Amino acid sequence: MNKNIFILTHGDTGAFETGSVPFEVRIPLNGHGKKAVKKKAEVYPGLLVADHSNAKIGDMHSGITGVVTEVTEKHVVIKAQELAPAADGEDPKPTGVEPVALAGLEGDELRAALKGLGVDIRPLIRRCDLLVINALNPEPGITYAESMLVHAKSTVNAGLEMLKRLSPASRTVVALPSASTAAFDGTDIAFINPQYPNSLDELVVASITGKESMKGVNVVDLHTLYNLGAVAESGMPLTHTVVCVEGRNIVAPIGTPVGALLKEASIEVADGDSVIMGGPMRGEATGDLNKGIAKDTKAVFVVPAGVFQPVSDHACFSCGACVQHCPSRILPNMISRYVEFNEIDFCRQENIGACIECGLCTFYCPARRPMLQFIRLGKHKIALEEAQVAACALQVDE
Ligand code: SF4
Ligand code: SF4
Structure with missing residues (x-):
């Protein structure tokens, strides 16, 4: 088997592309019980669309200007369109939200502010002694990590600074692929052999601590850190994320339909192809090209029909x-x-x-x-x- 197919380093592939505004967004909800908008509501970037009653799960916001066309338990759909101007004598319509000043906040106030800005707090505040930033590309074919550490380093640094304010860890280590030249002032670095599956959290931790145990360790991946950094830098709600689409790294509004993202990357999906959300090794196939990307969607791939024989419940023949x-x-x-x-x-x-x-x-x-x-x-x-x-x-x- 050619080991190069498991390589996790791709070099700096350039600054992230900014995707065009999709025709609609389908903002995925995950138990967000309180919807802040109704059908036909006019929305604009940063506007709250759904609130979660759990204080550790981030609220959801619109990343585009448009009109709400559907509100269900699973998603809020917004059709992109310009809004009609205010009628004569009315106040002008808002076009955005004001940033939240995060610098002076601490403890519960800081956590509540971040939750309100769309950040999932739970994975950031776990009890631990050691905090590990997993800065490797998570799977083969995913290419954002090295570019992020070059072209979005200030966002990553802002995320790391914020994470240190949130986490109870006494020590932080950034795990980088060996030969990386990225530097983090005042934070230890560990080098990991960039060969899949070494990027998986458990193996990164084993490489750093020498123990096959996650006890006392919390791992936060680079994609999550980037999202946190975007909020920390701007004080604005999390409305966009970066997605690796067949090697191209595109910043897109959360909820962008997978099909629109593939079109943005000039990728055609033919009958029989499989569309994978997530990485090629651990991702999940979707048959719905209208499905919106979530804040933690790291990648989208298309596996052309016939490249792999489809999986099925064939009998095991004990080859080992x-x-x-x-x-x-x-x-x-x-x-x-x-x-x-x-x-x-x-x-x-x-x-x-x-x-x-x-x-x-x-x-x-x-x-x-x-x-x-x-x-x-x-x-x-x-x-x-x-x-x-x-x-x-x-x-x-x-
Ligand atoms: S059982 Fe399969 S998926 Fe799980 S660790 Fe082993 S090889 Fe990986
Ligand atoms: S033993 Fe061979 S055939 Fe059976 S599940 Fe494992 S790899 Fe597949």
């Missing part, structure tokens, strides 16, 4: 390739079978929780079994079972 390549040293062949036949207790015995979801078992499986999907399903079933047990225990206590 998945076991040989599993960085967690578990038995994906057995675990996938146990999930397939709903033997969830055996999944626990085989330590399914140790899987770091690298996707290498799927990649190497000559039977084209959907290994990662089986494992994610198994973990999901275990989580459901545990939630049910916890709910029962609560009732007994009462």
Whole structure:
């Protein structure tokens, strides 16, 4: 197998492109119960569209000017259009929001302000002694990291400074690909061999600490840091993010339909092609080109029909390739079978929780079994079972 396909460094591919305004945005919601806009409402960049009752989950804002055409539990859809001017005698219509002064805020006030500006606080404030910034490209083919460290370094630095204000960690380490020349004043650097799956958080931490344990460690990736930095620098709501579209890094409004983003990058999608949101190893296929990108969408790829044989629930023929390549040293062949036949207790015995979801078992499986999907399903079933047990225990206590 050619190891170059797993290389995680691509050099500086230039400053990020600014995408054109899409014809509409479908801003994805994730339990944002309180909608701040109704159908037909006129909106403008930075306007709050949905609020989350959880103080650690960021609110959602419009990145474009336009009119709301749909409000559901899953998304707010805004059609891009210029707004009619105010009628004679009326106040002029607002075209944007005022920045929030974050510099003087601390503690709960700072967290609340960031949440209100669209930042998900939960992954930033986890209890830890060591904070690791994972600044590698997350998967092969994703190219934004090195360019971000050159052309958006001030945004990254602003994110890091803000993160240090939020995190309880006593030490911060930035993990960079070996040979990187990026520097961070007053912050330790660790170099990681830029070969997938070394970019996965668990392996980055193992490389830094020498331990196969995440205890006392919190990892924040560069994409999240960039989003945080954009808010910290401007005091404005998070309305845009950068997405690697087949190697081109485009800054686009959150909610931009995947199809519009592919068009922006001049990529045609033909019948039978697969569109992947996320990286090629761990991403998820979508059949809906209208689906809007989320704030954590890092990449979009198209796999042309016929390049790979589609995965299906073919039988395992015990070749052992998945076991040989599993960085967690578990038995994906057995675990996938146990999930397939709903033997969830055996999944626990085989330590399914140790899987770091690298996707290498799927990649190497000559039977084209959907290994990662089986494992994610198994973990999901275990989580459901545990939630049910916890709910029962609560009732007994009462
Ligand atoms: S995805 Fe597969 S290869 Fe990767 S850690 Fe999990 S079981 Fe192992
Ligand atoms: S790689 Fe596929 S066929 Fe081979 S042992 Fe693993 S699951 Fe079975």
